[in-house]
Amino acid sequence: MSFSNLLQDMAIRERRQQGPATSSISLASTADDRSTISRARSYASTAATSVSISGDISSQLHGGYHHPLARSWQAERQLTKSMLIYPVFISDLEDEESLIPSLPGQYRYGLNKFIPFLETLVRKGLRSVMLFGVPMAPGAKDALGTAADDPKGPVISAIRLIRQRFPSLFICTDVCLCEYTNHGHCGILRDDGSLNNQLSVDRISDVAIAYAQAGAHCVAPSDMNDGRIRAIKLKLIEEGMAHRTVLMSYAAKFSGCLYGPFRDAAGSVPSFGDRKCYQLPPGGRGLARRAIVRDIGEGADIIMVKPASQYLDIISDAKELGKDLPVAAYQVSGEFAMIHAGAKAGVFDLKTMAFESTEGILRAGATIVITYFAPEFLDWLDN
Numbered sequence: 001m002s003f004s005n006l007l008q009d010m011a012i013r014e015r016r017q018q019g020p021a022t023s024s025i026s027l028a029s030t031a032d033d034r035s036t037i038s039r040a041r042s043y044a045s046t047a048a049t050s051v052s053i054s055g056d057i058s059s060q061l062h063g064g065y066h067h068p069l070a071r072s073w074q075a076e077r078q079l080t081k082s083m084l085i086y087p088v089f090i091s092d093l094e095d096e097e098s099l100i101p102s103l104p105g106q107y108r109y110g111l112n113k114f115i116p117f118l119e120t121l122v123r124k125g126l127r128s129v130m131l132f133g134v135p136m137a138p139g140a141k142d143a144l145g146t147a148a149d150d151p152k153g154p155v156i157s158a159i160r161l162i163r164q165r166f167p168s169l170f171i172c173t174d175v176c177l178c179e180y181t182n183h184g185h186c187g188i189l190r191d192d193g194s195l196n197n198q199l200s201v202d203r204i205s206d207v208a209i210a211y212a213q214a215g216a217h218c219v220a221p222s223d224m225n226d227g228r229i230r231a232i233k234l235k236l237i238e239e240g241m242a243h244r245t246v247l248m249s250y251a252a253k254f255s256g257c258l259y260g261p262f263r264d265a266a267g268s269v270p271s272f273g274d275r276k277c278y279q280l281p282p283g284g285r286g287l288a289r290r291a292i293v294r295d296i297g298e299g300a301d302i303i304m305v306k307p308a309s310q311y312l313d314i315i316s317d318a319k320e321l322g323k324d325l326p327v328a329a330y331q332v333s334g335e336f337a338m339i340h341a342g343a344k345a346g347v348f349d350l351k352t353m354a355f356e357s358t359e360g361i362l363r364a365g366a367t368i369v370i371t372y373f374a375p376e377f378l379d380w381l382d383n
């Protein structure tokens with residue numbers, strides 16, 4: 001019997017108040033054993049006491065988080081301004097400034113209005129935006145989503161202007177066709193209304209290249225067509241832009257009812273059917289894991305999970321599967337609207353809930369948060 005086993009054994013007996021562990025002595029046959037036992041016996045009363053104290057020691061947790069600073073130390077990671085990406089809606093009408101009713105406090109901006117708005121945020125420490133183009137001019141949409149990479153269209157014009165005016169701002173571009181197609185789906189359709197994957201991937205990778213060429217730092221395809229990450233990566237390499245362009249994959253984008261306000265904002269409600277055959281089914285954890293592994297293999301630089309709070313297990317899966325990649329989480333329009341609605345109904349305080357939801361997202365494994373709360377967080381993080 002080893003010294004530590006013996007000690008443990010004796011301590012247990014002592015605690016049971018069965019007196020000294022005499023029976024162990026009978027196990028000792030050599031002189032060595034006997035000396036071990038005598039050392040053990042003299043230590044036994046101390047050991048027994050320390051076992052009973054250690055029960056009390058481990059029950060004391062409050063001391064570790066009594067002070068606000070000590071509380072902050074309990075988090076593996078804390079929200080900082082550089083983790084935030086702010087999604088913004090850019091209209092093709094230059095002077096547009098219209099409140100999006102279902103997305104509290106968010107506007108569709110034409111470039112003339114957007115730049116002054118952005119200036120305030122950059123001054124407060126905003127580091128990154130995600131651009132969504134909103135073609136509002138009549139006749140702007142067609143079956144191929146031609147407006148998506150129109151050199152005079154909202155996204156490409158915004159990229160050029162932002163690069164000029166705010167050179168330190170990191171520009172992400174959502175790459176999809178749904179805002180630009182007259183049918184509102186995320187690609188090019190076959191006659192039967194299903195997505196033609198190959199044509200869609202060709203078209204979407206062209207759009208990504210056009211955004212990167214205009215100066216976007218990051219292209220983020222959200223269309224969910226199979227093989228688009230590989231196609232975009234190959235074209236970026238071919239065009240000599242792979243070394244300076246982050247490829248962020250909406251790897252695990254789930255279909256569901258949380259995108260409603262976004263579709264109001266971007267005018268991208270499908271004119272028929274839904275997106276259930278290309279976005280992931282909400283229960284499909286295994287499918288999400290396969291999509292994450294696939295997109296890492298196809299050359300994604302960042303994995304995104306979307307929506308965020310309803311899919312924390314997927315964020316944690318993404319962190320596990322893509323140990324060496326940053327994980328981004330998109331707190332989508334429906335999550336944002338829900339938090340606002342809850343606060344308005346007096347269920348909770350808006351700021352407290354905004355932080356709590358974000359803390360959950362970070363705890364699950366994300367280090368990048370795409371959120372409509374970004375402007376508020378810039379203020380809140382200063383206080």
Ligand SMILES: NCC(=O)CCC(=O)O
Nearest residue numbers: 222258259262332333334
């Ligand atoms: N590609 C972006 C979306 O599909 C929706 C995001 C949102 O609901 O905020």
Ligand SMILES: [Zn+2]
Nearest residue numbers: 176178186223
């Ligand atoms: Zn889309």
Ligand SMILES: [Zn+2]
Nearest residue numbers: 176178222223
């Ligand atoms: Zn989308």
